Amino acid sequence: xxxxxxxxxxxxxxxxxxxxxxxxxxxxxxxxxxxxxxxxxxxxxxxxxxxxxxxxxxxxxxxxxxxxxxxxxxxxxxxxxxxxxxxxxxxxxxxxxxxxxxxxxxxxxxxxxxx
Amino acid sequence: xxxxxxxxxxxxxxxxxxxxxxxxxxxxxxxxxxxxxxxxxxxxxxxxxxxxxxxxxxxxxxxxxxxxxxxxxxxxxxxxxxxxxxxxxxxxxxxxxxxxxxxxxxxxxxxxx
Numbered sequence: 001x002x003x004x005x006x007x008x009x010x011x012x013x014x015x016x017x018x019x020x021x022x023x024x025x026x027x028x029x030x031x032x033x034x035x036x037x038x039x040x041x042x043x044x045x046x047x048x049x050x051x052x053x054x055x056x057x058x059x060x061x062x063x064x065x066x067x068x069x070x071x072x073x074x075x076x077x078x079x080x081x082x083x084x085x086x087x088x089x090x091x092x093x094x095x096x097x098x099x100x101x102x103x104x105x106x107x108x109x110x111x112x113x114x115x
Numbered sequence: 116x117x118x119x120x121x122x123x124x125x126x127x128x129x130x131x132x133x134x135x136x137x138x139x140x141x142x143x144x145x146x147x148x149x150x151x152x153x154x155x156x157x158x159x160x161x162x163x164x165x166x167x168x169x170x171x172x173x174x175x176x177x178x179x180x181x182x183x184x185x186x187x188x189x190x191x192x193x194x195x196x197x198x199x200x201x202x203x204x205x206x207x208x209x210x211x212x213x214x215x216x217x218x219x220x221x222x223x224x225x226x227x228x
Contacts, residue, residue: 004158031214033215040124040220040221041220042119042121042205042218042219042220042221043159043205043216043218044218045215045216048214048215050214058215090158090159092159094214101166102209102214103149103161103164104161104216105161106151106158106159106160107158108157108158109157109158
């Protein structure tokens with residue numbers, strides 16, 4: 001099993017450009033998440049999807065959109081990139097939303113720079 | 116609302132010395148607690164978690180953590196660190212009935228020879 005995979009690994013954008021970050025998991029998990037990691041800020045939740053067909057905002061959703069394409073895939077879109085969106089983006093998945101034993105598994109990350 | 120405070124942004128330590136990484140949380144309800152480790156240029160990996168029961172939790176790579184409800188703490192310890200333990204460590208909490216995690220800002224553990 002590959003676990004959680006993310007593409008691309010690195011990306012450089014100019015201000016105003018758009019792009020989609022892809023995430024896929026092969027663990028048959030129901031829930032998926034997008035985080036951003038900034039120096040000294042820890043990880044902050046952007047959006048999550050408790051199950052296929054549902055999405056909810058996290059702590060920092062502004063400037064982003066998401067699509068839960070199917071059970072395996074959860075994409076993050078930047079419609080008009082801004083320098084403030086320069087960050088490392090992590091996708092995660094977990095088996096059962098709200099279950100007491102639920103554990104999130106993380107992908108390797110996408111390092112995005114917006115010039 | 117809940118929050119997590121990791122008091123130290125960096126902890127330098129010599130190889131084979133003991134280490135404690137501190138984590139305090141704030142929540143009006145009971146929580147589940149987690150420690151994740153992030154090695155350079157990698158994603159996060161679960162070290163250990165506290166859900167209920169024994170307050171001393173053992174994880175991978177020789178790490179353990181103790182849940183202290185009265186002090187709202189979940190400090191991570193290792194009796195003897197290796198160079199390979201150099202990484203960033205994140206404490207996180209989750210409220211039962213909710214799926215999302217709240218992370219602390221992280222502590223960088225720097226192990227030198």
